Amino acid sequence: MTTDTLETPELMSAQKSTKDIYLPPARKKVTDGGKPHVVAREFSIYYGEFEAVKRVNAEIPSKYVTALIGPSGCGKSTFLRSINRMNDLIPTCHTTGALHFDNEDVYGKYTDEVLLRKKVGMVFQKPNPFPKSIFDNIAYGPRLHGINDRKKLMEIVERSLRKAALWDEVCDRLDKNALGLSGGQQQRLCVARTLAVEPEVLLLDEPTSALDPKATAKIEDLIQELRGSYTIMIVTHNMQQASRVSDYTMFFYEGVLVEHASTAQLFTNPKDSMTEDYITGRFS
Amino acid sequence: MNLRTRKLLDRSFTALGFGSLVVMALALLVVIVPIAVKGIGAVFFTGTIEHRKMLSAEFHTGDPRELTSEAAASERYRANIYSMLSGFEGELDRMDPEKKAEYKNKYGQVKSSLQALLGPLPGEPAPMLTRFKYGQTRWDKAQEKLHDLLYETKWDTSNPNAMSTEYFVRRAESFKGTSLEKLFPYVEQNIEKMMLPKFTFYSGFITESSVDSHFFGGIWPEIQGTFFLAFGAMLFAFPLGVIAAIYFTEYAKPGFFNSMLRSANSTLAGVPSIVFGMFGLAFFINTLKVSDSKSVIAGSLTLAIMILPTIIRSAEEAILAVPKTYKEASLSLGSTKWNTIITVILPAALPGILTGGVISLGRAAGETAPIIFTAAVSVGSAIGLADVFNSPTPALSWNIYNLASEHEAAGELRHVQYGMVLALITVVLLLNLSAIILRARISKKLKG
Numbered sequence: 001m002t003t004d005t006l007e008t009p010e011l012m013s014a015q016k017s018t019k020d021i022y023l024p025p026a027r028k029k030v031t032d033g034g035k036p037h038v039v040a041r042e043f044s045i046y047y048g049e050f051e052a053v054k055r056v057n058a059e060i061p062s063k064y065v066t067a068l069i070g071p072s073g074c075g076k077s078t079f080l081r082s083i084n085r086m087n088d089l090i091p092t093c094h095t096t097g098a099l100h101f102d103n104e105d106v107y108g109k110y111t112d113e114v115l116l117r118k119k120v121g122m123v124f125q126k127p128n129p130f131p132k133s134i135f136d137n138i139a140y141g142p143r144l145h146g147i148n149d150r151k152k153l154m155e156i157v158e159r160s161l162r163k164a165a166l167w168d169e170v171c172d173r174l175d176k177n178a179l180g181l182s183g184g185q186q187q188r189l190c191v192a193r194t195l196a197v198e199p200e201v202l203l204l205d206e207p208t209s210a211l212d213p214k215a216t217a218k219i220e221d222l223i224q225e226l227r228g229s230y231t232i233m234i235v236t237h238n239m240q241q242a243s244r245v246s247d248y249t250m251f252f253y254e255g256v257l258v259e260h261a262s263t264a265q266l267f268t269n270p271k272d273s274m275t276e277d278y279i280t281g282r283f284s
Numbered sequence: 285m286n287l288r289t290r291k292l293l294d295r296s297f298t299a300l301g302f303g304s305l306v307v308m309a310l311a312l313l314v315v316i317v318p319i320a321v322k323g324i325g326a327v328f329f330t331g332t333i334e335h336r337k338m339l340s341a342e343f344h345t346g347d348p349r350e351l352t353s354e355a356a357a358s359e360r361y362r363a364n365i366y367s368m369l370s371g372f373e374g375e376l377d378r379m380d381p382e383k384k385a386e387y388k389n390k391y392g393q394v395k396s397s398l399q400a401l402l403g404p405l406p407g408e409p410a411p412m413l414t415r416f417k418y419g420q421t422r423w424d425k426a427q428e429k430l431h432d433l434l435y436e437t438k439w440d441t442s443n444p445n446a447m448s449t450e451y452f453v454r455r456a457e458s459f460k461g462t463s464l465e466k467l468f469p470y471v472e473q474n475i476e477k478m479m480l481p482k483f484t485f486y487s488g489f490i491t492e493s494s495v496d497s498h499f500f501g502g503i504w505p506e507i508q509g510t511f512f513l514a515f516g517a518m519l520f521a522f523p524l525g526v527i528a529a530i531y532f533t534e535y536a537k538p539g540f541f542n543s544m545l546r547s548a549n550s551t552l553a554g555v556p557s558i559v560f561g562m563f564g565l566a567f568f569i570n571t572l573k574v575s576d577s578k579s580v581i582a583g584s585l586t587l588a589i590m591i592l593p594t595i596i597r598s599a600e601e602a603i604l605a606v607p608k609t610y611k612e613a614s615l616s617l618g619s620t621k622w623n624t625i626i627t628v629i630l631p632a633a634l635p636g637i638l639t640g641g642v643i644s645l646g647r648a649a650g651e652t653a654p655i656i657f658t659a660a661v662s663v664g665s666a667i668g669l670a671d672v673f674n675s676p677t678p679a680l681s682w683n684i685y686n687l688a689s690e691h692e693a694a695g696e697l698r699h700v701q702y703g704m705v706l707a708l709i710t711v712v713l714l715l716n717l718s719a720i721i722l723r724a725r726i727s728k729k730l731k732g
Contacts (some may be wrong), residue, residue, distance in 0.1 A: 141617040
């Protein structure tokens with residue numbers, strides 16, 4: 001009993017140090033990356049009168065992983081979903097300022113949101129495969145964009161499933177319903193489905209919050225695999241996850257982008273005291 | 285509230301719920317079982333030789349050689365009756381006028397009862413209506429007619445404060461002392477030999493047209509008419525309803541116009557069906573002139589208007605029940621809104637949409653009021669598909685009503701009426717069953 005009470009304060013004080021949270025993993029080198037891929041200029045998002053994201057200025061570097069962190073309701077998911085205009089589904093949502101993707105105005109009058117979404121793929125919090133076969137799930141996007149040749153579709157399905165590290169587990173039951181897969185497999189299927197349309201940007205909205213640690217590790221490995229080929233943005237509540245998978249981190253608080261820096265810097269030497277308070281767990 | 289009270293309440297509520305279910309099931313049995321029993325009687329019954337004669341003459345079915353020998357056997361006994369009748373007629377001529385007048389009236393009753401039982405008597409002019417060409421075709425009916433022959437119905441009106449009561453007097457008593465006296469025991473004893481009752485399976489009740497307004501034959505035109513009207517209504521209402529539901533759920537922006545449309549839709553669902561019938565007559569026939577008079581198409585359109593609100597509402601519910609994540613997934617893959625609706629939302633909503641559709645189909649099949657003025661006739665033959673634009677049709681729902689209340693011989697044709705009721709219930713149940721199976725198969729496919 002006495003040893004217990006002695007040990008607990010020691011652990012808590014150990015957690016206070018930000019250096020202990022950030023343990024940069026070994027990563028492969030990214031070639032041909034770092035150019036600003038998504039650029040926000042004084043970008044605000046409103047739900048009716050409420051300003052959910054406030055005048056954000058940011059440049060998201062291409063082919064790297066950017067993590068979006070912050071407490072619930074801080075606007076990080078809203079910001080993520082605005083990049084491929086999924087917020088259009090909410091009737092009261094509108095934006096001011098500018099958001100550019102590949103030097104094109106995302107919210108421009110003549111922007112085709114269907115083409116935009118083809119280039120900016122998204123994976124959601126809860127695995128959401130269609131109630132169709134595994135093959136039809138992956139082939140859904142390519143079919144939309146005019147590929148109907150069975151052989152070509154098969155190639156795409158295999159390539160996408162391999163990229164998502166799911167091929168070995170499902171290759172013998174492609175015609176089975178996707179809802180029969182486990183949660184982690186379903187989420188990787190959703191990643192594969194998104195990759196099948198060959199996007200440039202991959203938006204991950206808390207992709208592991210509904211998964212167990214083992215499945216989470218697989219998704220994180222997958223993100224590392226895809227890093228360097230796609231610009232990846234991931235919203236997460238898990239600070240360790242952000243530090244493990246991302247190269248850059250954006251910290252949102254009450255709709256304001258408080259700090260945007262390389263993950264190493266943000267976690268070891270945050271400029272803003274609020275950032276430090278958040279990542280050390282003083283508030284959440 | 286303590287644990288014991290809570291448990292007691294819980295148990296009493298369970299008992300209440302279970303009890304109400306049992307009451308409902310019993311009520312259903314009380315309704316269904318007699319209808320089913322009586323309805324089956326239209327197809328399976330004990331038929332007499334008159335039934336076989338009728339089938340041979342009107343529908344050219346049955347074995348003619350067997351019928352001839354049967355008829356000969358029956359005729360041997362009938363001949364005695366006919367000779368008794370002619371004997372009594374001679375006796376009647378010789379009576380004094382007062383007695384003659386008294387017996388003539390009674391004798392007329394005997395003759396018409398015999399005619400109802402055995403068919404036209406020899407020497408009488410050939411009847412015009414088919415219904416009078418044959419005696420009783422059903423053994424149960426024959427026995428009723430036998431009773432009419434043997435007993436005279438009288439009414440006791442002696443007590444002016446009570447309803448008059450029925451009582452029977454043996455006709456044999458009335459004819460005591462005449463040569464006709466022994467006719468009654470003779471008929472009573474030999475009725476089976478004259479009518480030759482035999483267990484009959486009459487499939488023609490389902491497959492044949494009726495002869496002489498449902499006296500003989502079957503109800504095929506009514507069954508077919510019901511199918512035409514119900515499926516015709518679905519043909520119009522189902523696509524329109526689903527499209528309207530898609531509009532309401534996916535395209536309509538909240539506003540005054542749309543809330544008006546929605547409340548109009550709800551109001552339509554509550555309008556009495558007879559109003560739809562009047563509307564169908566006024567709008568489809570008199571204004572749009574889809575046909576000169578009653579027609580299947582006018583009836584189908586009227587029924588379609590009637591079931592449209594239900595279809596819209598159920599399709600709307602089904603579409604709203606599709607998880608939002610499917611839509612998000614599809615849109616995020618670069619699908620257009622329309623494509624998302626066609627490839628993701630509608631397939632997932634299909635079981636619900638189909639259920640609503642089939643419930644409406646059953647309702648369209650069973651409704652009477654909307655087709656009274658627009659499509660239904662009480663007697664008619666089966667029509668072809670090409671005739672739906674200009675010819676009316678009999679239909680089960682309307683003919684059940686007609687036979688129950690408007691037919692000039694409603695009391696004689698109860699078995700046909702119950703047969704129709706059973707046919708209608710069977711049709712609706714079969715439709716529902718097929719929908720349940722279809723729904724289960726689609727759901728299974730969706731769930732994997």
